[in-house]
Amino acid sequence: MADTPRYELLMFMRSHFNEKARWALDWKGVPHRRTPLLPGPHGGPVKKLTGQTAVPVLIVDGEPIHGSARILDTLERSHPDPPLYPADPAERERALGIQKFFDDEIGPKVRRALFSIMLDTPSYLAAVFAGHKSAFVRTLYGGIVPFVKNKMKSEMQIVEPYIGEAFEGTRQGLDFVEKHAGPSGYLVGDRFSVADLTAAALLAPAVDVRHVDMLKPDPKPPGVQEWMARWADHPGAAWVKQTYERDRPGRAPVA
Numbered sequence: 001m002a003d004t005p006r007y008e009l010l011m012f013m014r015s016h017f018n019e020k021a022r023w024a025l026d027w028k029g030v031p032h033r034r035t036p037l038l039p040g041p042h043g044g045p046v047k048k049l050t051g052q053t054a055v056p057v058l059i060v061d062g063e064p065i066h067g068s069a070r071i072l073d074t075l076e077r078s079h080p081d082p083p084l085y086p087a088d089p090a091e092r093e094r095a096l097g098i099q100k101f102f103d104d105e106i107g108p109k110v111r112r113a114l115f116s117i118m119l120d121t122p123s124y125l126a127a128v129f130a131g132h133k134s135a136f137v138r139t140l141y142g143g144i145v146p147f148v149k150n151k152m153k154s155e156m157q158i159v160e161p162y163i164g165e166a167f168e169g170t171r172q173g174l175d176f177v178e179k180h181a182g183p184s185g186y187l188v189g190d191r192f193s194v195a196d197l198t199a200a201a202l203l204a205p206a207v208d209v210r211h212v213d214m215l216k217p218d219p220k221p222p223g224v225q226e227w228m229a230r231w232a233d234h235p236g237a238a239w240v241k242q243t244y245e246r247d248r249p250g251r252a253p254v255a
């Protein structure tokens with residue numbers, strides 16, 4: 001029997017809030033196991049473990065921690081080097097404020113905007129979230145989407161005026177990083193921090209980032225191509241790509 005790892009991440013493939021936790025684990029070089037779950041069937045087991053259904057969940061020595069900001073905070077305490085929090089208290093406060101802004105305001109809107117497109121292409125949705133499963137499971141999963149589409153739409157508020165606000169929120173996030181990145185390219189001070197990690201991860205679904213954990217599968221349906229083309233020339237999209245190229249490490253050791 002395989003040993004139980006000290007760190008196990010319960011996650012969705014390619015999901016941007018989950019990407020925050022993956023990035024922090026990789027940045028700090030924390031050996032961990034990843035357990036990809038399928039959105040939908042994930043709900044029961046995750047609720048049993050944490051009392052709520054959202055992932056990422058990081059299990060540390062058997063203790064589940066949910067919420068990407070809490071996960072990053074836990075890792076910052078257990079693995080302070082390399083840091084994600086600036087040493088200067090004022091800079092730290094600003095970096096955590098930027099994380100909160102993106103977690104609360106921008107991340108959910110980016111997701112809503114992209115889902116408003118992907119729900120019309122169930123097989124692509126299956127390729128995004130069930131790419132690690134067999135072709136049989138992917139086909140089954142894609143086949144279920146049309147039946148749960150309306151429930152998903154109401155749960156994720158995929159209706160007007162929220163869809164329009166979600167596209168506007170995506171633009172607001174890209175505008176924010178364009179405006180606030182300093183000469184070093186970082187949002188706070190002159191080194192990479194939780195602010196850059198959060199903004200880049202939560203905007204990544206709108207950008208053609210090449211990192212394996214966020215790469216969108218091909219072929220992309222026309223709606224997804226249009227979604228990416230819409231932001232491609234925005235300087236904020238260039239910032240996201242640059243941040244990925246410069247500061248998104250490869251996979252930490254598998255535990």
Ligand SMILES: N[C@@H](CCC(=O)N[C@@H](CS)C(=O)NCC(=O)O)C(=O)O
Pocket residue numbers: 012015016017018039043053054055056066067068069103111
């Ligand atoms: N604020 C949470 C948001 C997490 C979140 O929205 N997770 C989504 C995936 S991106 C999820 O698990 N949705 C399914 C559910 O809530 O049951 C965090 O920062 O971790």
